[in-house]
Amino acid sequence: MAVELQHFTKRSENYSQWYNDLVIKADLAEQSAVRGCMVIKPYGYAIWEKMQAQLDKMFKETGHQNAYFPLLIPKSFLSREAEHVEGFAKECAVVTHHRLMNDPDGKGVVVDPEARLEEELIIRPTSETIIWNTYKNWITSYRDLPILVNQWANVMRWEMRTRMFLRTAEFLWQEGHTAHATKEEAQEEAIKMLGVYKTFAEKYMAVPVVTGVKSANERFAGALETYTIEAMMQDGKALQSGTSHFLGQNFAKAFDVKFVNKQNELEYVWATSWGVSTRLMGALIMTHSDDNGLVLPPALAPIQVVIVPIYKNDEQLAAVTEKVTPVIEALRAKGISVKYDDADNRRPGFKFADYELKGVPVRLAIGARDIQNGTVEVMRRDTLEKSVEQLDGIVERISALLDDIQENIFQKALKHREEMTAKVDTYEDFKAQIEKGGFILAHWDGTPETEERIKEETKATIRCIPLDAPDEEGVDMLTGKPSHRRVIFARNY
Amino acid sequence: MAVELQHFTKRSENYSQWYNDLVIKADLAEQSAVRGCMVIKPYGYAIWEKMQAQLDKMFKETGHQNAYFPLLIPKSFLSREAEHVEGFAKECAVVTHHRLMNDPDGKGVVVDPEARLEEELIIRPTSETIIWNTYKNWITSYRDLPILVNQWANVMRWEMRTRMFLRTAEFLWQEGHTAHATKEEAQEEAIKMLGVYKTFAEKYMAVPVVTGVKSANERFAGALETYTIEAMMQDGKALQSGTSHFLGQNFAKAFDVKFVNKQNELEYVWATSWGVSTRLMGALIMTHSDDNGLVLPPALAPIQVVIVPIYKNDEQLAAVTEKVTPVIEALRAKGISVKYDDADNRRPGFKFADYELKGVPVRLAIGARDIQNGTVEVMRRDTLEKSVEQLDGIVERISALLDDIQENIFQKALKHREEMTAKVDTYEDFKAQIEKGGFILAHWDGTPETEERIKEETKATIRCIPLDAPDEEGVDMLTGKPSHRRVIFARNY
Numbered sequence: 001m002a003v004e005l006q007h008f009t010k011r012s013e014n015y016s017q018w019y020n021d022l023v024i025k026a027d028l029a030e031q032s033a034v035r036g037c038m039v040i041k042p043y044g045y046a047i048w049e050k051m052q053a054q055l056d057k058m059f060k061e062t063g064h065q066n067a068y069f070p071l072l073i074p075k076s077f078l079s080r081e082a083e084h085v086e087g088f089a090k091e092c093a094v095v096t097h098h099r100l101m102n103d104p105d106g107k108g109v110v111v112d113p114e115a116r117l118e119e120e121l122i123i124r125p126t127s128e129t130i131i132w133n134t135y136k137n138w139i140t141s142y143r144d145l146p147i148l149v150n151q152w153a154n155v156m157r158w159e160m161r162t163r164m165f166l167r168t169a170e171f172l173w174q175e176g177h178t179a180h181a182t183k184e185e186a187q188e189e190a191i192k193m194l195g196v197y198k199t200f201a202e203k204y205m206a207v208p209v210v211t212g213v214k215s216a217n218e219r220f221a222g223a224l225e226t227y228t229i230e231a232m233m234q235d236g237k238a239l240q241s242g243t244s245h246f247l248g249q250n251f252a253k254a255f256d257v258k259f260v261n262k263q264n265e266l267e268y269v270w271a272t273s274w275g276v277s278t279r280l281m282g283a284l285i286m287t288h289s290d291d292n293g294l295v296l297p298p299a300l301a302p303i304q305v306v307i308v309p310i311y312k313n314d315e316q317l318a319a320v321t322e323k324v325t326p327v328i329e330a331l332r333a334k335g336i337s338v339k340y341d342d343a344d345n346r347r348p349g350f351k352f353a354d355y356e357l358k359g360v361p362v363r364l365a366i367g368a369r370d371i372q373n374g375t376v377e378v379m380r381r382d383t384l385e386k387s388v389e390q391l392d393g394i395v396e397r398i399s400a401l402l403d404d405i406q407e408n409i410f411q412k413a414l415k416h417r418e419e420m421t422a423k424v425d426t427y428e429d430f431k432a433q434i435e436k437g438g439f440i441l442a443h444w445d446g447t448p449e450t451e452e453r454i455k456e457e458t459k460a461t462i463r464c465i466p467l468d469a470p471d472e473e474g475v476d477m478l479t480g481k482p483s484h485r486r487v488i489f490a491r492n493y
Numbered sequence: 494m495a496v497e498l499q500h501f502t503k504r505s506e507n508y509s510q511w512y513n514d515l516v517i518k519a520d521l522a523e524q525s526a527v528r529g530c531m532v533i534k535p536y537g538y539a540i541w542e543k544m545q546a547q548l549d550k551m552f553k554e555t556g557h558q559n560a561y562f563p564l565l566i567p568k569s570f571l572s573r574e575a576e577h578v579e580g581f582a583k584e585c586a587v588v589t590h591h592r593l594m595n596d597p598d599g600k601g602v603v604v605d606p607e608a609r610l611e612e613e614l615i616i617r618p619t620s621e622t623i624i625w626n627t628y629k630n631w632i633t634s635y636r637d638l639p640i641l642v643n644q645w646a647n648v649m650r651w652e653m654r655t656r657m658f659l660r661t662a663e664f665l666w667q668e669g670h671t672a673h674a675t676k677e678e679a680q681e682e683a684i685k686m687l688g689v690y691k692t693f694a695e696k697y698m699a700v701p702v703v704t705g706v707k708s709a710n711e712r713f714a715g716a717l718e719t720y721t722i723e724a725m726m727q728d729g730k731a732l733q734s735g736t737s738h739f740l741g742q743n744f745a746k747a748f749d750v751k752f753v754n755k756q757n758e759l760e761y762v763w764a765t766s767w768g769v770s771t772r773l774m775g776a777l778i779m780t781h782s783d784d785n786g787l788v789l790p791p792a793l794a795p796i797q798v799v800i801v802p803i804y805k806n807d808e809q810l811a812a813v814t815e816k817v818t819p820v821i822e823a824l825r826a827k828g829i830s831v832k833y834d835d836a837d838n839r840r841p842g843f844k845f846a847d848y849e850l851k852g853v854p855v856r857l858a859i860g861a862r863d864i865q866n867g868t869v870e871v872m873r874r875d876t877l878e879k880s881v882e883q884l885d886g887i888v889e890r891i892s893a894l895l896d897d898i899q900e901n902i903f904q905k906a907l908k909h910r911e912e913m914t915a916k917v918d919t920y921e922d923f924k925a926q927i928e929k930g931g932f933i934l935a936h937w938d939g940t941p942e943t944e945e946r947i948k949e950e951t952k953a954t955i956r957c958i959p960l961d962a963p964d965e966e967g968v969d970m971l972t973g974k975p976s977h978r979r980v981i982f983a984r985n986y
Binding site: 030032033034037038039040041042045046048049065066067068069070071072073074075076077078079085089090091092093094095096097098099100101102108109111120121122123130133134137143149153154156158170172345 | 523525526527530531532533534535538539542558559560561562563564565566567568569570571572578582583584585586587588589590591592593594595601602604613614615616623626627630636642646647649651663665838
């Protein structure tokens with residue numbers, strides 16, 4: 001597992017290749033032997049675990065509980081909701097048999113034709129159908145509502161073109177599925193969870209996001225309304241980073257889930273679902289990282305501070321170790337994760353490059369002269385700035401530095417987004433602007449046909465109608481039809 | 494989701510039915526629409542999450558990191574290790590297609606015959622094959638070793654007879670997969686993780702376990718040695734609760750994983766794997782629970798203390814709430830999870846029965862008279878004993894009571910196991926004793942044939958050869974051949 005530290009592709013050379021190189025070289029993930037499925041390596045998984053832990057905490061604080069539903073879904077369930085099956089049928093992994101047998105020709109094993117399932121089973125692409133089939137038995141009265149359940153799970157969508165973290169056949173995610181007695185309550189829930197996602201993205205990932213609602217074309221299959229958080233990557237492309245759906249009564253109707261309301265009338269249950277996935281890893285990587293490697297927000301970095309001793313012999317190492325041990329303990333007591341790398345099989349320069357590649361937010365280096373002077377060299381990963389600081393009071397300064405890095409990379413990403421966001425009023429300008437990348441705020445007549453035509457001609461899609469879009473009368477740049485607010489167009493991952 | 498509190502099956506009537514009733518009525522899990530797959534409900538999942546969190550901590554403390562490998566395994570991978578494929582081929586869910594299409598007859602969707610996979614994929618029954626295929630690229634030198642990786646995942650084994658938690662087609666588990674430079678180190682690792690499992694079972698689940706090694710018949714398919722923790726349920730049957738395998742170089746050979754050792758020679762890598770699953774939930778339920786419902790060890794109870802106010806009007810409720818609020822805060826400050834159930838739509842008697850059913854370790858009830866007297870009624874779930882105690886100092890006493898319950902249910906289970914363990918020397922005695930249930934310590938000649946015959950005639954299997962079995966010369970009760978130690982026989986789940 002030796003890290004190869006040779007130069008990798010620069011962002012300016014080939015952004016897409018830079019991303020792929022970085023995922024591999026920072027030891028985050030790799031392609032597996034199974035088409036479109038990745039292996040998430042320990043370092044990548046450690047970041048995902050930190051994301052999970054924080055999201056899980058936020059879900060529980062908003063009253064949700066975790067549960068687990070089956071991986072496999074009877075094929076007939078998918079057909080119950082017309083748009084849902086339309087959206088997912090074309091990318092389903094289908095289980096047809098439940099046994100292998102020895103190859104009669106003696107070459108390994110083959111599918112046992114006798115073990116054909118009566119009804120094929122689908123590996124869940126999402127779990128609305130199996131969950132609403134279950135909720136049917138949980139709900140009879142308004143007193144059984146709301147149900148606020150989340151599931152951490154793997155799902156599978158047989159995508160033809162895959163990219164690690166961004167689009168993989170199998171991915172890890174969480175899917176919240178809630179059931180409510182009123183339309184208003186379900187709508188509030190969908191918006192509330194969008195807010196949780198926005199807070200998580202901005203406060204923990206340091207990724208600024210626009211919250212908005214999707215156009216009909218981009219809506220989740222089976223939803224009445226899809227809310228989204230959209231982030232902008234360094235190349236100006238949009239990355240849909242999380243979605244929250246108001247499902248109305250579609251799945252309740254498909255699975256006949258009714259309840260007796262307070263007025264003693266039988267009514268269909270109202271639903272939401274919402275999810276974020278390992279795609280967030282892609283957003284995290286592409287928002288902050290640079291040509292030297294990953295840049296991780298301190299809030300999600302598995303190692304927040306690395307300390308590298310510089311020494312010529314065991315005596316010097318012992319002196320450094322003695323000096324830094326209380327610093328390490330004090331940092332840990334503040335809840336800061338610290339790695340003291342005194343391994344003697346790698347030189348300091350190699351370690352420096354490796355921790356830069358891995359995005360460790362703060363690096364301390366300390367040698368014999370520092371011991372004499374009572375100093376330490378501090379390097380911050382986001383700006384690569386080095387400074388020599390007094391050891392006295394270093395714990396408080398590192399703690400503050402971590403906060404500063406967290407804020408700095410957020411502001412940097414925000415500034416980038418603002419600089420890469422343009423208002424455009426004519427289709428000619430639009431076509432020129434879209435080549436530069438970034439978000440375009442433009443008027444749209446609200447029809448799928450216009451959206452479709454723009455997509456065909458420019459590869460840009462409507463990312464969302466921002467929730468905070470001000471009322472503004474205008475005309476569609478293509479059709480000249482009236483529009484009441486600007487929407488965000490962009491090319492996207 | 495109203496809990497039906499009517500009487501359910503007693504253990505003495507039908508132990509197996511009691512278990513099924515309890516899983517349903519305590520809201521732990523239910524059958525799903527998919528054959529053999531269960532839905533783990535929020536209360537059941539909350540217990541599993543506590544298990545996961547503790548195990549994960551123990552894995553990390555012993556130097557392991559988490560990662561994630563694909564759900565699907567190419568069929569040909571299974572065939573690489575001869576015993577492995579023999580062990581798992583007959584219960585594999587097989588993915589053969591990657592797309593559905595509209596039924597030409599207009600009835601829902603059907604499998605698209607054009608979307609047949611070139612090679613079928615198996616839903617992982619366990620991940621040795623895909624992981625060792627991956628490790629091949631991670632390992633070149635002894636410096637890359639050891640690899641100490643764990644995965645939390647779902648797996649699928651198409652079992653014909655399933656029971657919730659104990660044996661389900663899909664289950665949740667963790668699987669550790671480690672790679673080592675020497676045989677000794679791998680053997681040590683397998684034994685070390687068995688020790689972690691024993692500590693977890695006894696200290697957190699309060700389930701006493703025997704550690705031992707499996708006979709060849711019961712060994713994991715592909716292992717050189719399988720170590721096990723075996724628990725005894727209340728009906729005297731054994732439950733294999735966790736296994737740790739020394740895999741030798743079998744998977745390294747199957748996937749050609751070699752490394753350059755310190756002597757600069759090319760050698761196959763040594764392996765272990767080890768796992769526990771949602772089956773532990775079955776062990777937990779069946780070890781401690783009684784005819785009133787679940788009995789949970791405080792260390793794993795989602796709610797450790799429930800407080801039920803007894804009141805006739807809002808004024809009395811307010812007085813109780815005022816009195817208990819500082820108690821709740823003080824308990825929570827000690828890390829104790831407390832639920833204050835002041836819901837007004839259920840009567841106290843109903844609440845009491847419900848929390849007994851759910852196995853909440855300690856229940857406090859407090860009413861108007863208690864307020865006057867400065868007292869509170871304390872009920873401990875394990876013995877159902879009630880006492881009236883002074884509110885003064887209650888926090889410390891509850892904390893001590895939780896420890897006492899944890900210890901008491903462990904000792905009770907241990908005493909039960911000891912009482913249900915018998916030494917037997919003749920096959921006649923064996924056949925009589927096995928009908929009474931429990932563990933039987935008997936001599937065995939070490940051959941699979943004898944073991945097989947005993948199994949056929951008595952339904953008892955060798956659960957393990959205990960690691961601490963003293964040397965004792967004897968003769969096999971069936972064949973009269975020499976034996977050097979006693980092994981444990983039992984009927985099992």
